[in-house]
Every structure is written in C-alpha cells, then in structure tokens.
Amino acid sequence: MRDFRDAKAMAQTLRDSLTSKAIDISHSESLELVSKMLGVADWNTLSAMLQADHRLPGATVKPRTATASYPAIPLRDFVPFPATVFPLIAGRPKTMRALQDAYDRQREVTLAVQKDATLDEPGFDDIHHVGILAQLLDVQHFEDGTLKVLVQGRRRVTIASFVGETGVYQAEVSELGNEPQPEAPDLIRDTVARFTNYAAAHDINLPPIWPPLEKSADPGRVADIIASHIILPTNDKQDLLATFDPVTRLKRIAAAMGAPLLPRSPALDATWRRALDHANARHHRYATLEHLLLALVDDPDASALLHACKADPVAIRTSLLGYVDNELTNLAIDAGGHARPTEAFARVARHAVLLAKEFGWREVSGGDMLLAIFSENLSPAARLLDKQGVTRQNVLDVMQQRA
Template structure:
C-alpha cells in the first residue's frame, strides 16, 4: 500500500489519468490534490514530512485511553487553542454559561469542543471535530450584558466520544490521549525554534524574556504546541495541526509552515519580481527597493485588483511612483560593481508576503500578498505613496480577505 512518501508518483499518475479524459491540470495542482488526500494542508507541508521521514526514528504512537469521563463542555467556533496556552473566552450561549457554572460548582475542569462550522448556534455531536481539549478554569467574570468572561488554561488533548446538548448545559464524554514523553528530536526542535524566531521577527511578535519556555526536557509535542498557538493560520489549518497526535510529525508540520522560502510564488508574481529587479537594473541602481517593487506591482493583475478595490487610479499611482524612482532614487546609481540587489526591506516584504498567503489560505503567494506585506514598512516612500492614493492597510486587507487577488497554483 502506498503512503505519503509515494506522493510525487501518485501526483503524476493522477495527472496522467486525467489527461486520458481530456482533463489537464498543472503538476503543482496535482501535488496539492494528493496532499489533501493524505489530510495535509498543502504540498509544502507534505514535502517537509517526506524529507523528515528519511532516516527518521519512528516515534511511539499516542495512546487513546479506553476509559471515558464526563465533563461540562464549551463549544468554540472562532478559536483553536493548544495545550499549555492560557486564553480569555467570552461566552454567551445559555448552555455554555450553565456548563461553566456547573464546572465551578463541581470544582472540575471542562472540555473544549471545536465546531466545524462557525454559523451553528446549537451544535450537536456531528457538528464537532473529533479531537478536543481539557481545560482548567482560572477565573470567571460576569459581564454587564449577561455574558461571561472566563480565563482558561488548556491541558491535554482528548477524543470526544459523545456530546449532549439536550439539557440545560453542554456536556461531553471524552477519552484522554497520552503522548509518549520520551521521544527525543533535538535537531528538529532547534530548527523549529530558529524558524519561529525568524517568523516572530517578520510578524513583529514580541517574545518573552523567558523564551523559549520549554524547560530542561524539551519534548517535540510541547514545542510544536507552544509555537502553533502563536502562528496565524486559517482555523481549519489550525485544527489540522491540533489533530496530529504524533508529536514528532506535528513538530515537522509546524517547522514546514514556518519555512517562508518554500511557499511557491504564482507565475505572475515571479514575473513581477523580475520586473522590479529590471526597473533597478535599467537605472543601474545598487538596490532594488520597495519603490521599484511597487512600480512592478502596479502592473501585476493580482496587486492591481486590490489597488483598484481601494478606488485608486493605477495610472496616477504609476506616474507618481515612476517619478520618485527616476528622481529621488538617482543617488542609488552605481558606476560599477553589483547592481539591483534586493534591499533588506524588499526581502522582508517577500518573507512577510509568503506568511500572509499562508495565513489566508492562498495556495501560492500573489501580488496581492506582496502589496499587503508592504504596509508594515511604515517609513518607506512606497507605503507613503500608497496612502496618498487611498490604498491603506485596512482596505487592502479587507480586499484580500474577500478573495481579491487570489490566484490558483
């Protein structure tokens, strides 16, 4: 039987089979489809798993306890928490409020159940994901509008066996999952921590003085959960990480998600980057700056769609940006030596764009992602030029969230 290490061969077989039926798909799309067959978000993640499996020592399988226990339950629809994290939760559904009151009265923990669809107001067992969590209640605060704010500390994963919503309070029957704590993967942990520190720098996440907070005995599962709790992802992708019970595989997936260099660029964005470099090279500028990049993005269909959604004139923005590049950047001209090297800001924006594509679930990095990644560079003339034409981070982010500028692999 084939497993995930046969993914490339399976992708080619799929492509050939569809070809015989006059259905043509790209090689990258066939890889993405096979990745989803294995329950993995995308090809980059599956590729990392394949590489990580070469010569890797197999980790012990997590044990799902046969015994079950019954606890008050809190169904969540807009958050996927991870073990070890502390969260404030705001609850208003009557059965959830009653479940919290029961838990405090009984001095017991609660089950966090994760909804498949946010729109469901009264979830039943079929509306919930299989993997949930146990959580300790730290503090309960009634709010003036009748809702509750509760501080919870997330504990271990559980398998939800049954869920009751017939009475006055939600309740769940669960089995604990025991992860083996003896697995050792120091090289993988070091790579994941190093990549997360780079991710935090790109995303302006301030790490605590106690970082990394793993203690002496670093376990892959603990490291994976600590990092996953801070990585921005669509909720569905967050749950995919939570549901990976093997701690080493979970950390491999987390590490792959943090690898900004592996995220594929759309063919249009590849051409746009080359065009930005050419703008600098043609003027013999030492660096390709964000202004060269903005000039190229104006002619990128994906980025242009976002700019137009902000009601800006592409023609006027192009004219003003071109004038800036030709006059204000004249001092970058070099008589000899290397020219058109991407500036540090150019590279930061490229990394940030790859993460932005991942966070909104785009299969490839697009010009829209690159445009959105410019705004944190608040001191750059490129950001100022965009603002002068009404292209703001809030407007651009809304356009990207609405799917404007999205391209297929």
C-alpha cells in the same frame, strides 16, 4: 497548595492584612508578591506551573481516569492547544452555563472545535472529535451578559459524545495514554530558532513560559506552544491538534513556518505606520485596535468598504479621536518612545492574512484588516463600528462581491 485558587486566596489575605496597616496594594501586585514568596518569578509562571501539575511542596494531584464526562464548549474559528494560556469570549447561553459550572466546581472543561463556525447549536457530527481538556483560571462578567474566561490548555482528548439537551453541553471523552516522550533535541533547537525569526517577522509576542522553549526537552510541548501562535487556517491547526505523534507534529510545524506568507500591500504598510504614529504622537506605550481603526479610516481599501456599508467616516474618526485622546491616557508614558502593537492588534493582523488567503488575494489590504477587527468583537473598535451600522456581515458581503 492544591491549585491557583489557593494562591489567589493567599494574595487576598496578604492584601487585606496590608490594608489594615494602611498599606494599599492592587490585587495584581499581591499576586506578584505571593509568587515571589513561593520562589517563582511572577504570577503567570506560578499559575501555569500549578495548572500544569508542576507541584509545589505539599501539592496534591487528582488521579486521572481514562474516560469521563465534562462540561463542554464548542469553539468557532479557534483551535486551542495544550500547554498554552488563552482567553475565550462566550455569549451563547449553553456555553456560558458550562463555563460557569466548570469554574464554580473547579472542574476541567472540554473544548471542541466546530466544523462550521456559523452553527449556533452544533451537535456531535458538527464538531471535530479531537479536542482538549482545559482548566479555567479566571472568569469576568461583562455588562452585555457575555463572559471572558482565561483558560489553561491541559491535554488532548478524543470526544465520544457531545450533547446539549440539558441546557449545558456535556462531552464524554477518552484521554490519551501517557507514552514516553521521544528525544528530538536537534529538531527542537532548529524549530525554536525558526520560530524566533518567524515571530519577529510577524509581530508575535510570546509570553514568558517555563521552562523556555529552547530549554524544553519535550517536542510535543514545543510543538503545541508554537502551533498556538503561527498563522494557519483553522482546519490546518485542527489537523495539528489531531496529530498525536509529537515529532511528526513538530516537523509539520517547522515546515508550515517555511511556507511563504502574503505580504502587506503598500497602502496597508502606510496605514500600519500611521496607526503607530497615532500612538506615538500621544506618547502611548501601545498601539491598540482603536489606533488601527483610526488609521484605517484613511486607508483607500478600508475607506471604500466603509462607504459601501453607508458608514460615516467623519463620525467614526471623531469618535475614535475622542476615545484615544480621553480613554487611553493610562497608556501614556513620560519618556515617549516607540509604540508596540497590542496582542489584539497582532491577532487582527494574523487573522487578516488568513482572510486574504481565503479570498485569493496576492497581498493583505486594509479591507482585510477592517474585516479582521470583528474577530475582536468585544473591543471598543468593533463596538464603535457596530454603532455606525457597520457589521462583519456587511463588510464580508461587499468583499465577496468584489472577490
């Protein structure tokens, strides 16, 4: 087996075979079955193992070169790390062509972080020169022409050139040498314990990984996985990506988790509980961004922003009620229980903390949460706001006037 696409082909063959015998299973179920057939717990673990070159019997690995050219993707307000899996949304033509080309040709892609997120056509001087090589695991096309891709971070690179004159961004990169991994068992143990508490306090759900963080002997891997989840400004995360020494990187991450974070305002605490109540009242397993926005309509800070943007809160509430009552029935469970925020909900909450810091607030408010929703620009919540004429720039302009 060469890569995850071979596993996907096996899953499709299995599904077709069962269908011919009048046994109908979903594509995701067939992926899980193939994983178990190969002795791996689940599809996410199998995919990560294949992408990280943890070879199954018979696997082959392409030789690596020190310098090479790859399709390249400029990223706004997001720093990727090796050893992690994450989604990307692409809407710029050059970005979409580069992603599609890399996926079709089963090639890796260079991910580079923009220094200025507002630039639509960044050049070499507009990006940070330490990025990563990544493998595309899946590509989804949306009706509005954008792409959503699932990406596996692989390894750090230094970017020597970054050009887009041909209609697709290309980067010439140099890979870092394979240095022996230093041993730091005490630092790993202490940092993982600190991250466990940090994640619980900030509603961070770490997906299953193999090997688990607490059993990893690689300080660089532990540092990168934790760095991808903690709450830090983009420039601070880029500094971590550019910190090549793994022990130094892990020490800096441990220190960052000890820094105090802004608390939620009392009003936002009430709004947070109200969002969960909206989900619980409908027996929903998860609280989504739509539950959150429904609660924000009655948040004093967020409501003031909506009024300043000349939005109609009644119309927003009516649309949201229709959505959560009719479009989220798949989240309902018979036994009830307590709803948990989705990962998108949690990402918005973490982004709101960064926004509040940038504005110089002493606490995170509902206004910060409202603005942060636009970071999930393909969510129904963000699209509903857009239909009401409420844009990220509208909200940002009002907040800057009040800062």
